[in-house]
Amino acid sequence: MMHTLHGFLIFSLLTCLGLNALGSEIINGKNAIDKRMLYMASVQNKEGKHICGGFLISEDLVVTAAHCDPSNPTSVVLGTHNLKKVDDKTMRYTVKRCKNQSYKNVSSGNDIMLLKLTKKARLSKRVQLIKLPKPNNKKVLRKCQVAGWGHTSTGGENVDALRVVDVPFINLDICKREWKSIGVALPDNVICAGGYDTTKGFCQGDSGGPLVCNGEAVGVVSFNMRRNCDYPNIPNIYTDISKYLQLIKDVRNKKTC
Ligand SMILES: *[C@@H]1O[C@H](CO)[C@@H](O)[C@H](O)[C@H]1NC(C)=O
C-alpha cells in the first residue's frame, strides 16, 4: 500500500517538473495582465528552457520549489510574461542554488528552495518584488491567485504567455481529510488552495510559482494528486511560506549561500 502511494507521489513530483506532463497550463485561467505579477520568474536550465516558476522577494532572491533542484536550474528570467521575448542581456540572471538539507522529497515537505542571483536585479516598471506574509499567517486567506507557464501536453512546449487563475483557499482540516481519503498523510507546513470544489488550479510545470493572497506570496506550488489536473478532485498543495521566514532571512543576510 505505502509503496503504491509513494509511487503516486514520485509520479506527481516528476510530472511537476514537466518530465511527463499530460495536463495543460494553469487550469481554466487567463493570460496575466502585462502590468501585474511583475515578481514572476521563469526558472530555467542551462539550455534556457523553462523548468519551474519562481518569484522575486528581494533584489537578489527568487523563491522556487526544492523539487525543481534535480532539473538543474542555472538562471531566472525576470521582466517578461512572454517567454518568447527574452532578452538575455537584460532579463536573464544567473543563480546559485541555496539548498536546505531539510528537504528530502515532496511527500515529506519543506519543498522550498532559494535562488541567489549573482548580480542584483534592476527593479523597474517591469520587475518588482512581492511581499512575504507575517510569521503567524491567518488561518483563512482570501482573494488568492496562482500563476505559471506550465506545459500544454505530454512532452509538449511551455506556454509562452503567463497564465493566472483565482483559486479558493481550502481549510487545512478539510484538505487533510481529502488527502487521507486517498491514503496520503500531508506533510507539515503546507497550505491548500484550488483543485477541489472548483475547476481551477495549477498543473504540471507550474511548480515553484507563488500562491498570492491579498498581495502577499503565501505559498509555493508543490504538488497535486498524481498528474490529474481535471478539477475538481483533491486539493492542490503549496508550501506554507510563513513557516520558512527565518530560513529566508538567513539566506538574505548572506552574501552567498
Ligand atoms: C521521503 O523522505 C522521508 C524522510 O527521509 C522518507 O522517510 C520517505 O520514505 C521518503 N519518501 C519517498 C517516496 O522517497
Ligand SMILES: *[C@@H]1O[C@H](CO)[C@@H](O)[C@H](O)[C@H]1NC(C)=O
Ligand atoms: C534548513 O531549514 C531549517 C528549517 O527552517 C533550519 O532549521 C535549518 O537551519 C536549515 N538548514 C540549512 C543548512 O540552511
